[in-house]
Amino acid sequence: MPAWYDSLAVRLNKFLQRAGIASRRRADLLIKGGHVLVNGRPVTEPWAQVDPTGDRVEVAGKEARLPAQRHYYKFYKPRGVVSTLADPHAERTLHEFLPPGLRLFPVGRLDKDSEGLMLLTDDGDLAFRLSHPRFGVKRRYLVELDRPLTPQALKRLELGIPLADGPFRPTDVHRVGSKRVELSLHEGRKREIRRAFSSLGYRVERLVRLAFGPIELGGLLPGELAPLTKAELGRLMRKSKG
Numbered sequence: 001m002p003a004w005y006d007s008l009a010v011r012l013n014k015f016l017q018r019a020g021i022a023s024r025r026r027a028d029l030l031i032k033g034g035h036v037l038v039n040g041r042p043v044t045e046p047w048a049q050v051d052p053t054g055d056r057v058e059v060a061g062k063e064a065r066l067p068a069q070r071h072y073y074k075f076y077k078p079r080g081v082v083s084t085l086a087d088p089h090a091e092r093t094l095h096e097f098l099p100p101g102l103r104l105f106p107v108g109r110l111d112k113d114s115e116g117l118m119l120l121t122d123d124g125d126l127a128f129r130l131s132h133p134r135f136g137v138k139r140r141y142l143v144e145l146d147r148p149l150t151p152q153a154l155k156r157l158e159l160g161i162p163l164a165d166g167p168f169r170p171t172d173v174h175r176v177g178s179k180r181v182e183l184s185l186h187e188g189r190k191r192e193i194r195r196a197f198s199s200l201g202y203r204v205e206r207l208v209r210l211a212f213g214p215i216e217l218g219g220l221l222p223g224e225l226a227p228l229t230k231a232e233l234g235r236l237m238r239k240s241k242g
Contacts, residue, residue, distance in 0.1 A: 078222035083109035116209030
């Protein structure tokens with residue numbers, strides 16, 4: 001059973017969808033038609049909450065079960081590693097760091113020269129929600145520059161910088177050293193942080209993602225992979241629902 005169900009109730013129609021019983025719309029019809037029992041009693045509200053760790057759900061006399069356990073990891077991507085599982089032109093990819101026997105999706109890609117937090121999972125729905133700009137999941141970065149950042153450049157960052165593919169609009173911008181800045185973004189366009197600073201006349205010497213949504217890089221070391229705790233996973237699931 002997926003670990004995140006241990007700490008989160010789920011809507012009955014979504015439970016049936018995840019269990020492979022029916023589409024969300026078909027699940028609504030089954031529930032409203034009185035064909036679904038929870039702990040032996042009929043439930044006719046699709047939005048009713050069930051606890052997958054303790055409630056017994058039956059459809060037409062058969063128990064509905066969730067699929068096999070999914071996997072959720074946080075990973076410190078080192079510099080020089082390409083954020084893909086396979087690339088014939090890359091010297092190093094994520095593949096060398098993955099547990100054997102698991103096929104995981106990278107969430108929140110970083111360019112080869114950047115480092116820091118990535119999420120890895122075989123939960124495709126979650127990967128989509130965390131990656132799509134519509135859900136606005138915040139990413140926080142540490143940026144180290146080749147020279148001190150002027151107050152004028154900092155102000156331009158706060159106001160936003162036009163780029164060829166749209167404006168660069170970070171949030172929570174603050175200086176943490178003469179050449180170091182922390183900022184947050186709600187999307188992850190290709191090399192946009194480097195391009196934004198380049199337009200201001202700066203070169204990014206080091207770029208580290210410190211957080212992805214509620215998940216922090218913490219004490220992970222470059223190349224280290226760690227399963228999310230139940231508390232981390234619960235926070236991530238709630239955040240991905242907006």
